[in-house]
Each structure stands twice: as C-alpha cells, then as structure tokens.
Amino acid sequence: MLFQKWILSLGRYMQLLGRTFRKPENFRMYYRAFMSDLELLGLNSLGIVSVISIFVGAVVTIQTAFNLDDPLVPDYYIAIATRESIILEFSPTIISLILAGKVGSNIASTLGSMRVSEQIDALEVMGVNPASYLIAPKILALVFFNPILIMLSMFLGMIGGYLASLGGVMSVEDFAYGLTVDFNAYHVSYAIMKTFVFAFLIVSISGYFGFYVKGGAIEVGVNATKAVVSSSVAIIVSNYILTQLLLV
Amino acid sequence: MIAVKQIHKSFGEHQVLKGIDATFYHGKTNLIIGQSGSGKTVFLKSLVGLHEIDQGEIEYNGQALGSLNTKERKSLRTEMGMVFQGNALFDSLTIEENVTFALSMFSGMSVSEKRDRAQFCLERVNLPNVGSKFPSELSGGMQKRVAIARAISMNPKYLFCDEPNSGLDPKTAIVIDKLLQEITEEFGMTTVINTHDMNSVIEIGDHIIFIKEGKKAWQGTGEDILDTESPEIVDFVYSSELFKRIRRNKA
C-alpha cells in the first residue's frame, strides 16, 4: 500500500518533470524569472553558507588535531584531513542539505500558496505552462549557483581551519603546507558533480511538493516539511550512489 | 460559440455536475445562476479545462476541448480570459504587471504599449492610479476589478467570470456589469458569468442557465426570468424581500 503510493508519487514527479522541460512561451519572461530566482535561491544563501563554512572548517580542524594527537603523525596531516573532509563531504553534501532546508521550504511554500490561491490555475488558463514557468527557472538558477556556493564554502571552510590554527591548535606553517600536499583536483570535480545533482533534486522535489498542494494553509506547511525531508533523503541516497560511481 | 454536451463531474463519490447541456453564443452575455454550492464554479472550471470532466463534451467553435493536444489547448487558452472567484491575482507582481502579464508573455508589445494597455484596462474598471501597488494593498472589491482588467487585457474571444461583482457596492457592481456587457457586444466575445446577483441577471442576462442539484433546471433570458412560473426559479429569484415586493406589485 505504502509502496504503491510511493510509486504513484514517483510517476507524478516524473510527469511534472516532463511538463517542466518544455519550450518556454517567451524567453525573456523566463530569463527574468531566472534572474530573480538566482537572487532568491542563490545570492540570498551566501550569508548562511559563509558563516557555517567558516565555523565548521575551524571545528573540523580542532577535532582532527585533537584526534591525531600522536607524535608519529606529522601535524600537516591535520590540514590534509580537514581539506579532504571539507572538499569531499562537508561542502557538497552538508551545505546542500542546509540548502534543502532553506531553499526547499521556500520553493514548496511559495508554489503551494500559489496553488491554493489559484494563481497556478490562472497561469494555466492564460495559456502559460505553469510547471515550466515556475519550476524550470528555479532549477536552472540553483544548478547554476549551487556549485558557486559550494566552491565558496570549500574556500571558507579552509579559511576557518586556518583561523583555528592561528588560534593555536597547530602551527600555521604546517596547516598551510598540509593544504597543498597530495592535492587531487579530481576530488573537487567529484564534489562539483555531486552539487549539480543535489541542486536539481532540491528544486525539483520541492517544486513537486509545492505544485501539487491540495487544501489550504495547513497543507502548504505540511508539504513544505515533506519537501525538505524528501529532498534531504534524496540527497543522502544519491550521495551514496554518486560516491560509489565516481570515487570507487 | 461554446457547446456543452452532457457534462458530468464528480469528486470521489460526490456528483457535482450530472449531465448539463448548454450553448453559449458569441456576442452574448451568458449567466449561470444557482445556489451556493450548486456547482457553478465547478462548471466554469470544467469549461476552461481546469477540471477534467468525467463524461460529455465541450466544444469551442466545433472543436472538442478533449481532442486538442497541448499546443492547441495552449493556443486556445490565449484567447480566454478568466476572473476567478477568489481573484487569483499574482501577489508578487504589481497591479500593472498583473494586467500586462499575458501581454508580456504572448504579445511582443513594447513596454510603453503595455503600459498604455494596462492604463486603458484599469480605467475601464474604474481603477486609475493603482498600477504600481501590490494586490495586498487593495481592497477586496478593487482586487476583483483588477482581476477583470487582467482578464480583458488580451481582448479575449472567450471571457469567463466567476462572480465578478460579489463584494462590490451596488453602484460599482452595475458599472462592472455594464462593462462586461459592453465589451461582450463590442468585441463579439462569448462571455459566461457565474452570479447570484439578481440585479445582474435582469440587467445583462442575454441567456441564463439555472443550475440546481447538478442539473440544468431552467434556461431563458433576463426578461423571462421575472415572468416564469417555474417553481424552482420562483423559489430562487423571489427569496429576497425586495423581489417579493416587485412580484406583488406586478400582480
């Protein structure tokens, strides 16, 4: 029964995606929507991503230093470990999870209120494809901007580690040296590939939950929560699959 | 012309429309009347395809709505204007952007042409000088009039209004009624209006359909309706004290 419901939802989700990627009625209007979504979903997330990245970078450094407190292991290993955990996992996955909360609930509740106030019906009657007009620019905006956010997060995470080393957990020279040793650029590419997928999942899943709200204010809230939970789960599961495929 | 043939629509077990036939001619103001909950909104939304009907056929100039592909349906819809019962204005856009939305999407007009058009439509509904406001800054009746301005911005061939003058004072209600009737005649539109305002029924009803319990219980014109002896209509029309008095005076 539950499985049946799940399959049905998956079918409806795919159908919505099919409706989303259609030829726009008017490129300029879609471009305008894209630009405003870029601001809403991307630029407006810069603050939270920066703060979290700096602090988590610092904490990861301190914890790693604490755990590698062994005279046989050189101190610059701490920086290597920090760098790798930030690039491989923290920035792409954890930041995307945070964005799933911030951006996902925003998208689901916006579309949900448009649905219950019949604004989506109004678009439909005008001859506009509401799925495409409301969701496609958001997908493009986040798929375009998420990698930028993630790279910024990687950079700031390491700055956070550097600040922690300034605070005295280890020598600043060792930290700076460790950041560059054994650097594998493929790890960054792997992370960026993940973020494309995560951005797509966040917007399309939240869009789905918002687009099909039935009822009123309560249902909008319920679906916004479902959007965050489902896109987080989708990120975690696809993270595993992508890691299998790309790293092993 | 819109031809409606035996349409049925249920929500789960609840049958709302139980086989309605109707023909709406162009240049005519067609009214759907009926009690609250009788299915007027469901009927109107079925006409434009927002509700998939379970049975029956809806034809626009002989073309069955159900047989159109996505592209044909979209192009038919650019010829439709609709006023929703709850207005359904785009709340993140200004009044002017609301009114010009379809023009921006489909017309290729310049910014100043669109502005002029918005000005013109807003003036027709007696709402000059609100273009830069947001829907939430207007009163309910003003929002309703913006919704009407938005619906007529593209000079639609088919105009659907769900209770266009509910929430308006009697004077503004008459202005809106007259406007709808005027543009319907002027542009040869096919207009379908849901209402329970008896004043509109008498003033502008070229063709009236009375829906009761999911069926068409009566049809006729605004003049017929005061004289008919059909018990359902008498019961519906003469429920207010004012109309009871009119009836007594006539007798």
Ligand SMILES: Nc1ncnc2c1ncn2[C@@H]1O[C@H](COP(=O)(O)OP(=O)(O)OP(=O)(O)O)[C@@H](O)[C@H]1O
């Ligand atoms: N989406 C829906 N799902 C389930 N039932 C619905 C839905 N929309 C309408 N109904 C039911 O259909 C019936 C007719 O509703 P409708 O909104 O068409 O009434 P109406 O004639 O427009 O009333 P009013 O004059 O109050 O606007 C009602 O009993 C309502 O409960």
Ligand SMILES: [Mg+2]
């Ligand atoms: Mg209604």
